[in-house]
Amino acid sequence: xxxxxxxxxxxxxxLAAFAAAVIGLFAVPPRAVAQAPTLxxxxxxxxxxxxxxxxxxxxxxxxxxxxxxxxKERGSAPYKGNLNPGLPRRTLRSDLLxxxxxxxxxxxxxxxxxxxxxxxxxxxxxxxxxxxxxxSAQSHDRMYDIITESARYNxxxxxxxxxxxxxxxxxxxxxxxxxxxxxxxxREREQPDARGATPAPGMPGVVVFRVATEMWTIEYEERSGPxxxxxxxxxxxxxxxxxxxxxxxxxxxxxxLIVKGGGVxxxxxxxxxxxxxxxxxxxxxxxxxYEGHGEHVVGSATYGRFRPLSAPAR
Numbered sequence: 001x002x003x004x005x006x007x008x009x010x011x012x013x014x015l016a017a018f019a020a021a022v023i024g025l026f027a028v029p030p031r032a033v034a035q036a037p038t039l040x041x042x043x044x045x046x047x048x049x050x051x052x053x054x055x056x057x058x059x060x061x062x063x064x065x066x067x068x069x070x071x072k073e074r075g076s077a078p079y080k081g082n083l084n085p086g087l088p089r090r091t092l093r094s095d096l097l098x099x100x101x102x103x104x105x106x107x108x109x110x111x112x113x114x115x116x117x118x119x120x121x122x123x124x125x126x127x128x129x130x131x132x133x134x135x136s137a138q139s140h141d142r143m144y145d146i147i148t149e150s151a152r153y154n155x156x157x158x159x160x161x162x163x164x165x166x167x168x169x170x171x172x173x174x175x176x177x178x179x180x181x182x183x184x185x186x187r188e189r190e191q192p193d194a195r196g197a198t199p200a201p202g203m204p205g206v207v208v209f210r211v212a213t214e215m216w217t218i219e220y221e222e223r224s225g226p227x228x229x230x231x232x233x234x235x236x237x238x239x240x241x242x243x244x245x246x247x248x249x250x251x252x253x254x255x256x257l258i259v260k261g262g263g264v265x266x267x268x269x270x271x272x273x274x275x276x277x278x279x280x281x282x283x284x285x286x287x288x289x290y291e292g293h294g295e296h297v298v299g300s301a302t303y304g305r306f307r308p309l310s311a312p313a314r
Contacts, residue, residue, distance in 0.1 A: 036247070037247050037248075039182065039183070039184055039218075042216060042218070042245060042247045042250065043172075043177060043182055043218075044250075045247075045248075045249060045250030046172045046218075046243070046245055046250040046252065047172055047173060047174040047177060047250070048250060049172075049249060049250035049251055049252065050169050050170075050172045050173055050250075050252070051173065051174070053169070053252075053280065053281070054098065054100075054107050054166075054169070056278070056280055057098050057166070057282070058098045058099065058100065058107065059308060059309055060098075060278070060306050060307065060308060060309065061095050061096065061097050061306070061307055061308075061309055062095070062096045062282070062283075062303045062304070062305065062306050063093070063094075063095060063096075063303070063304055063305040064092070064093070064094045064095070064096045064111065064301055064302070064303055065091070065092075065093055065301065065302050066091070066092045066093075066094065066286075066299065066300075066301035067089070067090070067091045067092075067299065067300055067301070068089070068090050068091075068092075068154065068155050068156075068297060068298070068299040069087070069088075069089045069090075069297070069298050069299070070087040070088045070089070070155060070156050070295070070296070070297050071087065071296040071297070071298060072087070072294070072295060072296040073087060073156075073294070073295055074157065074293060074294040074295050088155050088156075089155075090116065090117060090153070090155045091116075091117055091118070092111075092113050092115070092116055092153055093113070093114060093115035094111045094112055094113045094114060094115075095111075095112045095114065095124070096109055096110070096111055096112070096164070096165070096303070097109065097110045097112065097309070098110075098166065106170045106173065106175075106176075106228075107166075107170065108147055108164075109150065109164035109165070109166060109167070110149070110150055111149075111150035111151075111164065113152075113153050116153060147161045148161065150164065151163070155297065156290070156295055156297040157293070157295060158264055158290045158292060158293070158295055158297055159232055160266065160290060162229055162257070162259070162266065162268065163268065163286075163288055163299060165270045165283035165286045165301070165303065166270070166283060167257065167268070168239070168241065168243075168255045168256075168257040168268070168270070169252060169255060170228070171220060171222075171228070171239065172243065172252070176228070178224065178225075179222050179223065179224050179225050179228075180220040180221065180222055180223070180239075181220070181221060181223060182218050182219065182220050183218070183219050184216055184217065184218060184219075185216075185217035185218070185219050185242065214246070214247065214248070215244050215245060215246055215247070215253055216244070216245050216246075216247045217242055217243070217244055217245075218242060218243045218244075218245055219240075219241075219242050220239075220240060220241060220242070220243070221238065221239075221240040222238040222239045222240065223238065227239065229259055231261065231262045235261060235262060236261070237259045237260075237261040237262070238259075238261075239257055239258070239259055240258050240259075241255070241256035241257045241258045242255075242256045243255050243256070251272075251281055252272060252281070253271070253272055253281070254269065254270065254271045254272065255269065255270045256268070256269050257269075262292070263292045263293050264290060264291070264292030264293065265289075265290070265291050265292060266288070266289070266290045267288065267289045268286065268287070268288040268289075269286070269287050269288075270283050270285070270286045271283070271284055271285045272284065275306055277306070278306055282303065282306055283303050284302065284303055284304075285300070285301065285302050285303070286299075286300065286301040286302075286303075287299070287300050288300070
């Protein structure tokens with residue numbers, strides 16, 4: 001009898017413990033589901049990210065290997081394939097420096113070419129160091145000269161000086177965001193392919209980055225104020241395109257810039273990857289296309305050997 005009672009009591013204790021555990025399971029309120037950030041919040045993060053990125057990159061020099069090809073010249077016969085061996089092709093090796101001239105509202109990139117098609121065109125001296133340290137050389141009046149110098153080795157008759165990797169990032173700067181109505185692209189448009197790869201827009205087969213984290217595709221189009229990009233005669237050229245942005249941090253994984261005007265259509269995409277030694281994302285590849293007036297020029301560039309400005313060139 002006593003044994004039976006003990007068994008029943010023990011069973012009751014076990015049932016009570018089980019009930020308490022079950023009740024405890026349901027008594028804890030569920031965690032609130034994290035809400036996705038708004039577009040305004042993501043754009044604010046992107047502005048802060050770009051400001052910090054420019055400051056970090058402005059103290060560094062990158063080495064660029066840049067190939068340009070003319071796929072079609074004015075008046076030339078129709079061609080097949082992606083390359084006509086008889087048309088010009090040029091490979092440049094340069095040091096690239098991001099500077100902000102005194103009194104200027106934005107940063108500009110200086111391309112210091114030291115080799116053309118394997119032939120040295122100058123000694124790799126301390127010209128960039130002098131430029132960075134000379135405040136008079138960084139005056140607002142010198143900005144155009146710096147940009148023109150960076151474009152002097154371009155091939156083809158289409159004039160251009162927007163072919164630098166971080167050109168479009170300035171559109172995300174808090175100073176310029178009001179000029180660009182931004183909107184998030186639909187999920188169908190922003191997703192990479194089955195391999196996790198995103199192709200360069202308008203450049204089939206060119207993979208610009210692979211990403212394992214969430215990203216937003218943000219579309220933009222310049223609509224107000226004097227345009228940042230203009231023709232040599234001053235004609236306004238509104239910019240449009242997309243940014244692929246990490247919504248949690250505002251980091252830019254890829255940029256797309258499209259400009260159409262003066263009979264020319266230009267498209268430039270830049271992809272970014274983490275640089276362990278630098279501790280932040282840096283541009284690693286640029287792909288571009290310029291087409292108009294019977295001419296088609298394409299280019300591709302890669303970036304590496306990021307180093308402090310004071311470090312030796314070799």
